[in-house]
Amino acid sequence: MGRLEGKVALVTGAGSGIGAAAAARFAAEGAAIAGLDVAKPADEAWAAIEASAPGAIFREADVRDEAAVSAAVAACVEEFGHIDVLVNAAGVVGFGSAHTLEVEEFDRVVDINLKGSFIVAKHALASMIERQSGSIIHIASVEGLEGISGQLAYNASKGGVVLMTKNMALDYSPMGIRVNCICPGGVETAMTAMLNTEGLKAIGDKLRSYHPMGRFARPEEIASAALFLATDESSFVTGSSLLVDGGYTAGHRMNLD
Numbered sequence: 001m002g003r004l005e006g007k008v009a010l011v012t013g014a015g016s017g018i019g020a021a022a023a024a025r026f027a028a029e030g031a032a033i034a035g036l037d038v039a040k041p042a043d044e045a046w047a048a049i050e051a052s053a054p055g056a057i058f059r060e061a062d063v064r065d066e067a068a069v070s071a072a073v074a075a076c077v078e079e080f081g082h083i084d085v086l087v088n089a090a091g092v093v094g095f096g097s098a099h100t101l102e103v104e105e106f107d108r109v110v111d112i113n114l115k116g117s118f119i120v121a122k123h124a125l126a127s128m129i130e131r132q133s134g135s136i137i138h139i140a141s142v143e144g145l146e147g148i149s150g151q152l153a154y155n156a157s158k159g160g161v162v163l164m165t166k167n168m169a170l171d172y173s174p175m176g177i178r179v180n181c182i183c184p185g186g187v188e189t190a191m192t193a194m195l196n197t198e199g200l201k202a203i204g205d206k207l208r209s210y211h212p213m214g215r216f217a218r219p220e221e222i223a224s225a226a227l228f229l230a231t232d233e234s235s236f237v238t239g240s241s242l243l244v245d246g247g248y249t250a251g252h253r254m255n256l257d
């Protein structure tokens with residue numbers, strides 16, 4: 001029997017990377033899947049999810065668009081009856097320092113990563129509150145815990161997600177709803193694919209070397225952490241920021257030994 005048998009999971013960013021890996025893993029563990037993304041998943045990827053989770057539904061929606069999110073959540077509840085688990089994995093990266101960053105770009109990154117996660121949670125919560133049960137998993141980042149130069153809006157958005165997680169844990173613990181976030185280090189997804197191009201490979205190699213394990217994560221490794229937070233195996237875990245970063249934030253290696 002799968003670890004999510006009988007559960008319903010709504011996954012944003014299900015079209016790619018971490019969201020797609022979470023949807024696939026949750027499906028393989030028996031969950032019914034409702035995916036949401038601005039971009040359609042690749043046919044083969046979605047077919048694999050449907051093979052494990054027959055009747056899986058996908059909605060094209062922008063997490064910044066409250067009406068579209070509300071409709072997607074309603075479609076999920078209509079199809080499956082309720083929502084047990086929300087994974088907020090939709091997100092974008094953005095670059096720029098305070099004096100160079102256009103206000104519109106700041107808004108784009110913060111609106112998708114932070115406000116979008118709030119909007120989806122706001123609507124998914126109605127079903128969870130009704131059942132006094134649920135698990136919300138935001139995908140934050142190590143960059144929500146420490147700074148990285150030249151990524152002001154991304155840092156601000158992910159720092160906001162970490163604190164939003166704590167706030168929501170406080171508000172919804174009495175209602176049986178746990179709220180946690182995952183803080184991945186680098187992950188090999190479309191978001192980091194630019195670091196494999198010729199012009200940026202040196203930066204990619206440097207960033208990978210900042211992870212003591214010497215590599216980025218595979219999206220499936222983040223999905224495994226999400227699975228833990230989705231199941232009752234994490235029944236006493238709420239308000240936490242789970243590091244899945246290959247040691248990125250552990251400290252500095254000085255090679256003094």
Ligand SMILES: NC(=O)c1ccc[n+]([C@@H]2O[C@H](COP(=O)([O-])OP(=O)(O)OC[C@H]3O[C@@H](n4cnc5c(N)ncnc54)[C@H](O)[C@@H]3O)[C@@H](O)[C@H]2O)c1
Nearest residue numbers: 013015016017018038062063090091141186187189190191
């Ligand atoms: N890849 C990394 O190194 C890394 C590290 C830490 C945290 N994260 C976070 O993990 C999450 C998933 O990123 P990923 O690495 O899988 O990237 P990805 O680009 O592979 O996937 C992100 C998905 O979000 C979707 N999306 C973007 N804007 C959207 C919007 N407005 N509404 C709905 N969907 C939208 C995209 O279409 C895409 O399918 C993001 O929040 C990201 O910040 C990624």
